[in-house]
Amino acid sequence: xxxxxxxxxxxxxxxxxxxxxxxxxxxxxxxxxxxxxxxxxxxxxxxxxxxxxxxxxxxxxxxxxxxxxxxxxxxxxxxxxxxxxxxxxxxxxxxxxxxxxxxxxxxxxxxxxxxxxxxxxxxxxxxxxxxxxxxxxxxxxxxxxxxxxxxxxxxxxxxxxxxxxxxxxxxxxxxxxxxxxxxxxxxxxxxxxxxxxxxxxxxxxxxxxxxxxxxxxxxxxxxxxxxxxxxxxxxxxxxxxxxxxxxxxxxxxxxx
DNA sequence: ATGGCTACGATCCGTAGA
Numbered sequence: 001x002x003x004x005x006x007x008x009x010x011x012x013x014x015x016x017x018x019x020x021x022x023x024x025x026x027x028x029x030x031x032x033x034x035x036x037x038x039x040x041x042x043x044x045x046x047x048x049x050x051x052x053x054x055x056x057x058x059x060x061x062x063x064x065x066x067x068x069x070x071x072x073x074x075x076x077x078x079x080x081x082x083x084x085x086x087x088x089x090x091x092x093x094x095x096x097x098x099x100x101x102x103x104x105x106x107x108x109x110x111x112x113x114x115x116x117x118x119x120x121x122x123x124x125x126x127x128x129x130x131x132x133x134x135x136x137x138x139x140x141x142x143x144x145x146x147x148x149x150x151x152x153x154x155x156x157x158x159x160x161x162x163x164x165x166x167x168x169x170x171x172x173x174x175x176x177x178x179x180x181x182x183x184x185x186x187x188x189x190x191x192x193x194x195x196x197x198x199x200x201x202x203x204x205x206x207x208x209x210x211x212x213x214x215x216x217x218x219x220x221x222x223x224x225x226x227x228x229x230x231x232x233x234x235x236x237x238x239x240x241x242x243x244x245x246x247x248x249x250x251x252x253x254x255x256x
Numbered sequence: 257a258t259g260g261c262t263a264c265g266a267t268c269c270g271t272a273g274a
Contacts, residue, residue, distance in 0.1 A: 061264055202261035
């Protein structure tokens with residue numbers, strides 16, 4: 001199974017890039033974040049025409065998540081059960097025997113802000129949810145935009161970012177709490193080149209300078225991690241005209 | 257230098273992203 005995640009920063013704008021990338025990369029499952037599309041206006045027919053099943057949970061202007069798969073998407077659950085939240089950030093489904101949770105974690109805006117507190121509360125709720133999901137689904141993948149760069153090597157300029165939102169210690173602790181459940185960062189299962197990132201600022205020629213952060217991740221439960229053969233970032237779509245500021249991330253999982 | 261892009265829904269600017 002080729003599993004991918006991509007924050008498209010508006011599905012409407014990025015639909016041509018998405019279509020091209022699906023045809024080229026041929027993922028079996030794709031988690032999409034920041035669709036910015038309310039469900040009534042979701043481009044379901046366009047995506048089905050590309051050969052994918054799709055489920056989605058969205059809202060106008062902000063947030064919004066979707067799950068695309070070659071195989072049927074079953075037991076679909078939107079949001080974090082028991083955590084009241086207007087913001088459409090989580091969508092789970094089972095496909096080809098794998099439970100997939102698509103997440104768009106809060107940005108946090110600035111350390112100490114109300115949005116930062118919300119981010120930490122949200123992460124705590126996510127951790128409890130994933131603990132329960134792991135108990136029910138041994139084959140669990142959690143993919144999305146986590147808005148946390150786990151370590152300094154995931155940051156282009158750790159000194160400039162020190163203590164800032166996305167790298168602050170409470171955020172990294174929240175990330176490590178997910179790993180403590182037994183989930184593995186698929187990217188770090190392998191030897192990787194240095195300075196690999198998944199997001200680059202639109203401003204200041206961030207992409208050309210490779211001034212980025214690795215904040216998009218695919219977490220795998222132990223049974224899936226044991227079968228994972230590769231995990232990469234595909235910078236290709238970031239080089240196109242009018243790109244998303246995020247690149248797709250991928251994990252390959254061998255058949256059992 | 258606290259800016260610098262981009263998307264959105266609203267107007268000709270504010271909010272949000274990261």
